[in-house]
Amino acid sequence: MKSIPIANLYYMLCYAWGILPPLGARRTSFDDFSSPAEIIGSEICRMSTAIVKRHLAVSFVSDLERTRRPRGKINFTQSVRESGYKRKILVCSSPSTSIDTLPNRILKAALALLARQESLNAMIRKDAFALEQRLSSVSTIxxxxxxxxxxxxxxxxxTYRYPMALCELLMLRFSPADGDGSSWFDELYRDEARMRRVFEGFLRGFLQEHMPHAKVGARRFQMADLQVRHGDSGLIPHLNMDVVLEFAQNKSIVIDAKFTANQISSHHGTNKIRSEHFYQIFSYVCNVKATQPSRDVSGLVLYPDVGELEALDFSVCGSNFSFRPIDLSKDWRSIHDGIIDIVHQLESMPSPTGNASNGGTAFPISLA
Structure with missing residues (x-):
């Protein structure tokens, strides 16, 4: 499998975990950084700069004050207890704001960690130290x-959701021995089970963000027209679909994310797409069509590009199907545009008739 650059893996995690920065504050390139911690640190510093300048979270606190000039709310109980009335002094409480909040404390702790991490880029450490000093009135935790x-x-x-998620990633995921975060990312990349979940979550989050005209989400369906004559119906599994896009024009696309290098099976020298992958997406599409007969339903299987599979588009039983690789080693803009282009192609593809061909084949297949 082609190696995924750290920046691309970071983007995938952001989409999978739903921690995208605000739309107007998104960085277009991380080419200047060589480690995950530098990417995360640069983003924390960049977002912290905007927060410190304009959007510091505050909390309302009640300050007690002993004064001869009452203001705010007079605390009569405390005033009598201290016999302050004899000295013409009252205990008053008045509301005020404080930046010593938990989000700011966590932000300061993350900046302090970045400022003292010698393995990081000197500019990141310098920026983190300067920002930490600007939060001097915030408690250290x-x-x-x-x-x-x-x-x-x-x-x-x-404005805090994205930087707080990055602070959690920086401070809880990376071990002290893994100063730049490379080991954690390498371990994640080598764990195929975790990467399958990341790949699935990335595609779902990406399409939710960039397909505003469609309803996007995972779907869980029971088998259509299921009738159990004997036994426990709970033994029959549900159909868990990774991503389903529902468009306003009575069109749906069912997407199955397959993060695997084994995309082609070979039998007696003949290469074919994995039968279980096709049967799975085929059953998903057929089930959606059975429950929503008025909709034109297509199936899409997306793989990471390993050089085995080329684009394959075909129609069968009245539905369009597409098997496509995504080269996750390319620059992010190419990945971004490529995924959107694949979905748009399938969305605009005319619905096949689904009728038997002239030869009377009951299971007609046509290659696009």
Missing amino acids: TADRSAFTRLSNLILPK
């Missing part, structure tokens, strides 16, 4: 798992 658990219970401002 150790951002451990409990801190992020408490953070998950808060409603974060929109």
Whole structure:
């Protein structure tokens, strides 16, 4: 399988985990950085700069003050207890704002970690140190798992969601011995089971972001027209579809994400697409058509490009099918445009008739 550049794997994780930066604040290239920690660190610094300048999260606190000039709310109980009224002094509480909030504490902890990480780019360390100093009035904490658990219970401002997710990735995923994060990314890339989930989540998140005219999501269907004559119906598995796109024009595309290098099977010197991959997408499409007969349903199987499979488009039983590789080693713009182009091609493809051919074949196949 072709090696995936760190920047591309980072983008895939962002889409899979739903931690995309705000639309107007997206970086187009990470070519200047050589490690995952540098990519993440540069993004934390970049987003922190905007936060410190304009969007620092604040909390409302109540300040107690002993004064001869009452303001705010008078705390009579405390005033009497301290006998302040004899000295004509009252204890008052007045509301004020503070930037010493949990999100800012976590941000400061992440910046402090970046500033002291010698394996990082000197410019990132310098920027992180400068930003940390600007948060001098924020308490210093150790951002451990409990801190992020408490953070998950808060409603974060929109500008904080992306940097907080990056802080969690930086501080909880990378071990101290893995200063630049390369080991964690390498381990992730070598774990095919985890990469299958990342690839599936990436495609779903990507299409949700870039196909606003379609309803995008995973779908779980029971077999159409299922009738159990004897036994437990719970033993019959559901159909779990990775991604389904539903368009307004009564058209749907079922997408199956296959992160595997084994895309072609060979039998007696003849290469074919893996039969289980075809039967799976075929059953998905047939089931959707059975439950939604008015819709034109197509099937799409997407693989990482390993040099085995070329684009294959065909129609069978009244539905269009496409098997396509995606070269994840290319620059991200090519990947971005390639996926959108594949979906648009299948979306605009006319529906086949699905009728038997002149030869009377009951299972007609035509190559596009």
